[in-house]
Amino acid sequence: MARVIVDVMPKPEILDPQGKAVTGALQRLGFTGLTVRQGKRFEIDVDGDVTPERLDEIRDAAEKLLANTVIEAFDVRVDAE
């Protein structure tokens, strides 16, 4: 079984309240000099081989469903491991 990873992150120019909250919390905990943006990670187990067509299909799915492309950017890749 092959695995494809889809990372979905808020676009850089978009406010990221979650990342802001985490950045602040880390600071208060004494972890300084760290700026965080928070996004989503999807691990997709694919039945059968991950052909280029299959990958395109997943890209399509990411665009349609996994990411809200108005405010998020996504990245699709085959899991290295």
Added chain:
Amino acid sequence: MARVIVDVMPKPEILDPQGKAVTGALQRLGFTGLTVRQGKRFEIDVDGDVTPERLDEIRDAAEKLLANTVIEAFDVRVDAE
């Protein structure tokens, strides 16, 4: 500026309602043979160099704050790019 990635995923034995919902939604959209687990991705911009000590520190932060190790597993790595 260096970047560290922390991935946080629900532990395999733990229910993942979001992933289940996404799996179902993909199916309804006609994307078959895909099983999804959904987690979080943190992109951390680090002031200064990412020394092994700094990475340990971030691992500590992940353990304490970014993941709830009762239900989640995490992975910390320096961004390849």
Added chain:
Amino acid sequence: MVDTVENAWATPDAEQPWAELGLKADEYARIKEILGRRPTGCELAMYSVMWSEHCSYKSSKKHLSRFGVLGDQTPRGPLLAGIGEQAGVVDIGGDWAVTFKIESHNHPSYVEPYQGAATGVGGIVRDILAMGARPIGVMDPLRFGPLDAPDTLRVLPGIVSGISGYGNCLGLPNIGGEVLFDATYAGNPLVNALCVGVLKHDDLKLAKATGLGNKVIMYGAATGGDGIGGASILASETFDADGPAKRPSVQVGDPFMEKLLIECTLELFAAGIITGIQDFGAAGISCATSELASAGDGGMHVDLDTVVLRDPTLSPEEILMSESQERMMAVVRPEDVDTFLGICAKWDVLATVVGEVIEGDRLFIDYHGERVVDVDPRTVAHDGPVYDRPSARPTWIDALNADRAEDLPRAASGAELAEELLTLVGSPNQADKSWITDQYDRYVRGNSVLAQPENSGMLRIDEETGLGIALATDNNPRFCLLNPYLGAQLALSESYRNVAASGAEPVAITDCLNFGSPEDPDVMWQFIESIMGLVDGCRELGTPVTGGNVSFYNQTDGVNIHPTPVVGMLGVIDDVADRAPMGFAYPGDAVLLLGE
């Protein structure tokens, strides 16, 4: 290079992208006439947003003024603030007053349903807060296309969870609203949001900058490049040869920030150190500075370099136009600045002194040590164009009215009648709405006496005496299409009845006038008729209009939505224990039918 005032004098013929910013040729000419020179890039940015339909009400101003004849008397006493303020304020007796207002966020919710609806709630809540009130409840009249239309499937879940996500996170009970499905809204959903707040009479705050030497403080979220599509044009013209960085077309809300802003602002009020305050709505700093300055008794000087930025690449034009959410501007005596900053620090709210009230009546804005704005703020905030757009009774309206429901075939048998009844009660508009309303917290704050599925929402205001308020919103767009004058009155009387039926005395309204394109004479006619219907109806009922909102250009592929003037009625009840819930309470009670 920054386009300074000096530069504007020196280069009178420089080309400016006024048309791209939505200004008409005569409007641009008028700005030059006002200034006696061409505007700087920053000035052009300010005028263009403030003179937009959205901010200047240029197509509706003339007609909205008719509400003025209703005066400021409610059955319970005078309005403490009326149309023209950020929200109307009603004396409800005792020492208490209530402020409420409804606003639309239709277009943003179509583009990005979750964030559009969420920031719609955020915006109206700040309006209420800026009056000096604690926000205590929200309502959300919604209109969608047919329930099974693909676009409804796209926008509805996002809109509902946006309202729920933001409102719940602020801790404001959702005490009512509407959900209506009609083909007219396919491709143009309506998201109206109402907020109500409570204050003591003495707590009333107005948006004005007074007191020479007083400091102007911006607080809340940092300023980013949100919602400044237009200003990017300017930036590219005046600055970077490569064009501006990408600017988001949508704003993302941060309800947690807003919750902090609310608590922080209420503590600032309580400390008695705010002499003037304004929320940031559309048009950001342009709006806040020009409105505060023109309502006050002096001028204002602002240093843009002190504005805290989320995105350091913003040009001064963009800083002025940014619609970043969760920001406020306050005017504070110099000796109170430290206290002010201390309270903000306690709530983890960013605050910076960005300017001060100065002698004279000009608004000066500097950037990198150079003057980029030198205007009379009144010309920005209030002297925008006013249009008397052509209106005409639609040619189709008689035919539409002639096509009467009475001409439809009638059920001929009991079985047919039963079938019709089932269809009726099973239609999405009649069916139970709890699949939506269950996503809203109706209990938080512990004062919700009535909420869904009741006729009106009711909140206890005074725990000692039981003094409370009731609110209902209503509109039937089909009636309004058939006859906008009577349709508006129907909306008005339905909301009146809903409030009265719960045991409260209706006292005043807010309205959200959702219409198609004002450039279409049919729409303008519908708009004027609706206003006249409301004016005549309100006069009859003794309920003045305290404020509201106009949303034009609601159309899909050039087709206008049915006129949708949503009315929000406020009622007062002396003791909420006397409320009348709907539904049968005791077996054996008599059932009476009132009216014909």
Added chain:
Amino acid sequence: MTRVGVVTFPGSLDDQDARRAVTLAGMEAVPLWHAAHDLEGVDAVILPGGFSYGDYLRCGAIARFSPIMTEIVAAANSGLPVLGICNGFQVLCESHLLPGALIRNDRRTFVCRDQTLKVESRDTVWTCAMEEGQEIEIVLKNGEGRYIADDETLARLEGENQVVFRYLGVNPNGSSNDIAGVTNARGNVVGLMPHPEHNVEALTGPSLDGRLFFDSLTQFLSARV
């Protein structure tokens, strides 16, 4: 008079409601600020509902590290009665005062409803005035109220009578074993998703069953003296 502390975190929402409920129960409500290291000598603590720090990371994850929580964890471990309601329950789980975790509802939307609960254990500070098996109606409102724990933990909770409340009729969020609330081994720390503080006045709540929580506290404290 019994003094009950009610913590306010940034983003707490039902703190005023919890204070009102405490007052209506004839006790003194003591506001506790998240940034303080002082419990002001209170007899019990309520962690109220809301969205502390926006709950953007995980519900309760950031609040757990606030100064007041350091004090509460220590005090709870030496027996101070602590009630965590909704977000407060989440904070207690994140602080490991209670086992398990709360995740997104299975229906993936916020849900607000009048919920029937079955009292499973009266062996706690906060339920000793209730009857075992009693059905109570308490307002429920949450987006992330699905209680989960690994099988071993669940078995232990069930075996040692640490499940305090179960959803009856409808399981509104998909919680394992219909669990609505749990307690620690000692019975002084209770967390539940539903909101007893919204069920103390006939005018504003669907029942008066929330009062039982305060009756229980009173009973416990008076028995102890």
